[in-house]
Amino acid sequence: MELGISTFVETTPDAQTGKVISHAQRLREVVEEIILADQVGLDVFGVGEHHREDFAASAPAMVLAAAATQTKKIRLTSAVTVLSSDDPVRVFQDFSTLDGLSNGRAEIMAGRGSFIESFPLFGYDLNDYHELFEEKLELLLELCRSEKVTWKGKHRPSFENLGIYPRPVQDPLPVWIGSGGNSQSVVRAGLLGLPLVLAIIGGSPLQFAPLVELYKRTAARAGHDVSKLPIASHSHGFIAEDNEQAADTFFPSTQAVMNVIGRERGWGHYDRAAYDASRSFEGALYVGDPETVAQKIIHLRKNVGVTRFMLHVPLGTMPHEQVMKAIELLGTEVAPRVREEISKWEAQGEK
Numbered sequence: 001m002e003l004g005i006s007t008f009v010e011t012t013p014d015a016q017t018g019k020v021i022s023h024a025q026r027l028r029e030v031v032e033e034i035i036l037a038d039q040v041g042l043d044v045f046g047v048g049e050h051h052r053e054d055f056a057a058s059a060p061a062m063v064l065a066a067a068a069t070q071t072k073k074i075r076l077t078s079a080v081t082v083l084s085s086d087d088p089v090r091v092f093q094d095f096s097t098l099d100g101l102s103n104g105r106a107e108i109m110a111g112r113g114s115f116i117e118s119f120p121l122f123g124y125d126l127n128d129y130h131e132l133f134e135e136k137l138e139l140l141l142e143l144c145r146s147e148k149v150t151w152k153g154k155h156r157p158s159f160e161n162l163g164i165y166p167r168p169v170q171d172p173l174p175v176w177i178g179s180g181g182n183s184q185s186v187v188r189a190g191l192l193g194l195p196l197v198l199a200i201i202g203g204s205p206l207q208f209a210p211l212v213e214l215y216k217r218t219a220a221r222a223g224h225d226v227s228k229l230p231i232a233s234h235s236h237g238f239i240a241e242d243n244e245q246a247a248d249t250f251f252p253s254t255q256a257v258m259n260v261i262g263r264e265r266g267w268g269h270y271d272r273a274a275y276d277a278s279r280s281f282e283g284a285l286y287v288g289d290p291e292t293v294a295q296k297i298i299h300l301r302k303n304v305g306v307t308r309f310m311l312h313v314p315l316g317t318m319p320h321e322q323v324m325k326a327i328e329l330l331g332t333e334v335a336p337r338v339r340e341e342i343s344k345w346e347a348q349g350e351k
Helices: 023-038 060-068 086-101 126-147 183-192 203-219 243-265 272-278 290-304 320-350
Strands: 004-009 046-047 076-080 107-110 148-151 159-163 175-179 196-199 231-239 286-288 308-312
Touching: 004 023, 004 320, 023 046, 023 060, 023 320, 046 060, 046 308, 060 076, 060 086, 060 159, 086 107, 086 126, 086 183, 107 159, 126 148, 126 175, 126 183, 175 183, 183 196, 183 203, 183 290, 196 203, 203 290, 231 243, 231 290, 231 320, 243 286, 286 290, 290 320, 308 320
Parallel strands: 004 046, 004 308, 046 076, 076 107, 107 175, 175 196, 196 231, 231 286, 231 308
Antiparallel strands: 148 159
16 A cells, blocks of 8 residues: 655645745745655655646646655656647656656656646647647657657557657556546556556545445456556545644635635535535545544544555645655554555455
């Protein structure tokens, strides 16, 4: 069972003070967070791509590269790369470079993106939303398989028998499929035999169990070894010394972000009652003391089948020291509890 962190490198107004930190400051803070995550023994750190004022990471590979040579073991991934509006050749080159700098710890988490700012920015038509992703994923996977590639498609200029460099340390460079719970995305990942990442940010995480089973069935029917296909989840959360402290600390920024995005997408007002319901044992928020969060992750592993859990923190702008403390607790308090319990459970299952 792998555990880690994901972040969108947000620079939203502080819910308490209204202040907005600079993109530069938040980027430097995230590098410190990655280094700490490595030091406390976490397995993976993911940085999401966005192209708007309230997010600082439009180039996740650059952020991850800044931490690559200052870390030793932690895997470094996008979360996600908006592949539909990017050039697969450049994505491959960026993450292959990261793979070299980190000596084989880079991953690409490819998705279509739930935010659409990158499409007009790079000149793509949203009417081609699905077609763009399918075609560009096909090219990206070919680049991972072969040093020299011939390509002809609809949405990118063709090329013939060209070498794509640098080559990665890992062969092939890992590509995951990110999904918000769309069955088509899950089936695509299964057919291709690619690892799956589910964004579980609302409702009950157990509702995703049928999607995991669909993924496994699809992969098996396509001839892939399901036992070798990892499944990850990413969920909002925060860890502090006790439950009430964690809940009270994480709520203001969470409410602020959820209501901003909610206004953009037509959601209802997000209040404390909705927040408290979501941080219940069956809810999608992983907020609490180390024991509470550990038990929720174990519950997710046993009932949904994920083999990697990524805690998304912060949600919105929070003081850097609070984020660092949550990362420390995830690595030193939560992860050992989860790994010990899952090891016991799996051993009993084998018997």
